[in-house]
Amino acid sequence: MQTLEKIGExxxxxxxxxxxxxxxxxxxxxxxxxxxxxxxxxxxxxxxDTLVVTKMLNGVSLEDLGWKAVCACASDLATVGAKPLxxxxxxxxxRTLLFKELKSLFYGIKQALSHIGAxxxxxxxxxxxxxxxxxNLLGEISGKYYGRTGSKPGDLIAVSREFGLEPLGLKxxxxxxxxxxxxxxxxxxxxFLRPLPEVDYGVVLGxxxxxxxxxxxxxxxxxxIKNLIGSQLDAVIERLxxxxxxxxxxKKLVENLVLYGGEEYALVFTYDEKDDKRLKRALNKIGRDxxxxxxxxxxxxxxxxKGKKTRVIKARGWRQFQSKS
Amino acid sequence: MQTLEKIGExxxxxxxxxxxxxxxxxxxxxxxxxxxxxxxxxxxxxxxDTLVVTKMLNGVSLEDLGWKAVCACASDLATVGAKPLxxxxxxxxxRTLLFKELKSLFYGIKQALSHIGAxxxxxxxxxxxxxxxxxNLLGEISGKYYGRTGSKPGDLIAVSREFGLEPLGLKxxxxxxxxxxxxxxxxxxxxFLRPLPEVDYGVVLGxxxxxxxxxxxxxxxxxxIKNLIGSQLDAVIERLxxxxxxxxxxKKLVENLVLYGGEEYALVFTYDEKDDKRLKRALNKIGRDxxxxxxxxxxxxxxxxKGKKTRVIKARGWRQFQSKS
Numbered sequence: 001m002q003t004l005e006k007i008g009e010x011x012x013x014x015x016x017x018x019x020x021x022x023x024x025x026x027x028x029x030x031x032x033x034x035x036x037x038x039x040x041x042x043x044x045x046x047x048x049d050t051l052v053v054t055k056m057l058n059g060v061s062l063e064d065l066g067w068k069a070v071c072a073c074a075s076d077l078a079t080v081g082a083k084p085l086x087x088x089x090x091x092x093x094x095r096t097l098l099f100k101e102l103k104s105l106f107y108g109i110k111q112a113l114s115h116i117g118a119x120x121x122x123x124x125x126x127x128x129x130x131x132x133x134x135x136n137l138l139g140e141i142s143g144k145y146y147g148r149t150g151s152k153p154g155d156l157i158a159v160s161r162e163f164g165l166e167p168l169g170l171k172x173x174x175x176x177x178x179x180x181x182x183x184x185x186x187x188x189x190x191x192f193l194r195p196l197p198e199v200d201y202g203v204v205l206g207x208x209x210x211x212x213x214x215x216x217x218x219x220x221x222x223x224x225i226k227n228l229i230g231s232q233l234d235a236v237i238e239r240l241x242x243x244x245x246x247x248x249x250x251k252k253l254v255e256n257l258v259l260y261g262g263e264e265y266a267l268v269f270t271y272d273e274k275d276d277k278r279l280k281r282a283l284n285k286i287g288r289d290x291x292x293x294x295x296x297x298x299x300x301x302x303x304x305x306k307g308k309k310t311r312v313i314k315a316r317g318w319r320q321f322q323s324k325s
Numbered sequence: 326m327q328t329l330e331k332i333g334e335x336x337x338x339x340x341x342x343x344x345x346x347x348x349x350x351x352x353x354x355x356x357x358x359x360x361x362x363x364x365x366x367x368x369x370x371x372x373x374d375t376l377v378v379t380k381m382l383n384g385v386s387l388e389d390l391g392w393k394a395v396c397a398c399a400s401d402l403a404t405v406g407a408k409p410l411x412x413x414x415x416x417x418x419x420r421t422l423l424f425k426e427l428k429s430l431f432y433g434i435k436q437a438l439s440h441i442g443a444x445x446x447x448x449x450x451x452x453x454x455x456x457x458x459x460x461n462l463l464g465e466i467s468g469k470y471y472g473r474t475g476s477k478p479g480d481l482i483a484v485s486r487e488f489g490l491e492p493l494g495l496k497x498x499x500x501x502x503x504x505x506x507x508x509x510x511x512x513x514x515x516x517f518l519r520p521l522p523e524v525d526y527g528v529v530l531g532x533x534x535x536x537x538x539x540x541x542x543x544x545x546x547x548x549x550i551k552n553l554i555g556s557q558l559d560a561v562i563e564r565l566x567x568x569x570x571x572x573x574x575x576k577k578l579v580e581n582l583v584l585y586g587g588e589e590y591a592l593v594f595t596y597d598e599k600d601d602k603r604l605k606r607a608l609n610k611i612g613r614d615x616x617x618x619x620x621x622x623x624x625x626x627x628x629x630x631k632g633k634k635t636r637v638i639k640a641r642g643w644r645q646f647q648s649k650s
Binding site for chain 2: 005008010012032033034039041046049054076080082089090092093121123125126132134136138139141145147148215319320321
């Protein structure tokens with residue numbers, strides 16, 4: 001069996017350099033040197049994001065995980081309106097991993113880099129009992145950039161797409177739920193394993209220049225909203241951006257998926273209502289739209305969910321070092 | 326006990342933002358947002374390097390490891406003549422780690438970033454049974470940059486400092502060797518745990534503009550030389566850059582430490598003999614010198630060590646996924 005231990009770092013690196021070459025006129029020194037050298041000019045987003053594979057679930061391939069790791073990092077770049085350009089990737093793997101499995105991981109990485117338009121310029125391999133992929137991206141910002149802070153009382157809160165399929169996909173993989181609809185099952189798994197970061201959407205928001213704050217929903221919609229309002233504002237959620245395919249499922253389950261499930265990589269952002277028409281028009285041009293879910297008001301960091309009875313909901317979701325709380 | 330699990334990601338991140346702030350006029354968006362935004366113009370080195378803590382050795386603190394992780398990455402930047410400016414760091418740790426231990430790791434990271442002159446602009450925390458630190462650096466290149474390729478027949482091969490103390494420090498920690506001289510023991514341990522990357526030295530080489538190729542010796546001097554000669558040239562080593570403190574030890578042991586030990590983060594580079602005087606003068610200005618160890622000649626990738634009898638030595642040293650071979 002061709003394990004990493006048997007193949008050795010040198011041959012693995014040679015394979016990588018050959019199969020994922022660093023091209024581009026601004027890449028002065030790419031893969032195969034101690035550090036990459038690139039030519040840059042302007043405003044750039046810089047981000048690192050690590051995916052640790054604590055358990056290989058049935059139905060998930062290393063190719064999927066390679067894709068997911070890159071797209072999660074690209075999603076962070078989208079929140080500041082950056083177009084991904086250059087990447088370095090650090091992979092940890094056990095020495096007993098098969099070389100073909102590592103190749104599969106890198107095929108997923110390569111596909112995703114190609115999808116987001118970035119070039120791999122360097123990397124690093126280390127030994128670790130668990131597989132992990134640390135993705136670093138540099139992206140260009142041609143418009144305005146947004147942080148998490150900047151929401152104003154009266155702002156609309158909008159999201160880039162519908163929620164709930166991705167966390168359902170995870171639940172299906174974890175065998176926590178049984179879904180009878182084959183269509184829903186397939187779609188949820190696909191969306192969880194092959195998420196699409198909102199690269200073009202983020203660039204459009206950046207070009208418009210009037211967005212007040214932006215984040216992505218990977219930890220959960222509730223946490224995203226909390227990150228945008230901080231402790232001086234409240235959010236009033238009037239409508240949950242539930243994916244229509246979920247309408248047949250139990251209402252409480254769906255609410256939990258949408259609010260606390262995470263894994264979506266949708267953009268969540270705030271802006272002044274007067275700019276809504278321009279926003280809609282610009283997004284329609286790339287075949288997209290915004291979904292308005294509520295409004296910011298003065299307050300103290302609470303998220304209020306309107307319904308028959310308005311109630312305060314917690315900023316629950318994915319947090320490292322803790323079980324989902 | 327204040328474990329990470331008890332403290333939770335949110336509070337850890339708050340502590341980090343407060344204690345390692347992102348400052349600098351070109352940092353437009355720093356710690357605490359989904360991605361950092363920085364202003365850049367020119368040629369930049371981009372590098373990622375991961376340190377996995379497979380075992381905590383007696384006598385090594387997490388502060389030491391934080392320092393070492395940053396300096397290892399800065400050393401790669403030095404090989405292309407880049408001055409480190411911005412960093413993102415991805416840390417993996419078990420949920421049972423004490424918060425004060427994580428703080429200690431970050432104190433080491435902070436000290437090292439300050440030493441190399443870089444600012445932390447973002448990061449990522451993940452759960453993993455083993456501690457690991459993935460350091461990403463962006464550094465500015467104001468002179469010329471060098472890759473590993475570019476050596477020419479007739480070139481001198483030089484190193485930036487003496488070899489052997491760092492790998493001896495590792496052997497002492499691993500209890501593979503017993504050193505009677507307290508001075509040597511202390512110095513070796515210190516140099517292993519707190520290596521100094523050749524940041525200023527690399528910048529001087531870059532400004533001179535006549536170096537043909539450059540790498541660092543972290544994997545071993547033998548591997549560094551091999552990386553600089555490739556498969557079309559030979560290297561004739563006339564003198565090993567042995568640290569004088571090692572002269573009292575067994576000759577064979579010392580030769581092994583110097584050639585195959587690694588961990589040094591010294592620069593190894595090639596250039597034309599006619600430029601040697603200018604090189605020496607420029608290095609002397611920053612209180613440094615080069616140590617000429619040999620010469621490049623036409624060949625087939627062999628390293629020849631001169632002695633009573635000239636012999637071919639192997640490019641042994643540190644390789645991932647393999648025992649030292």
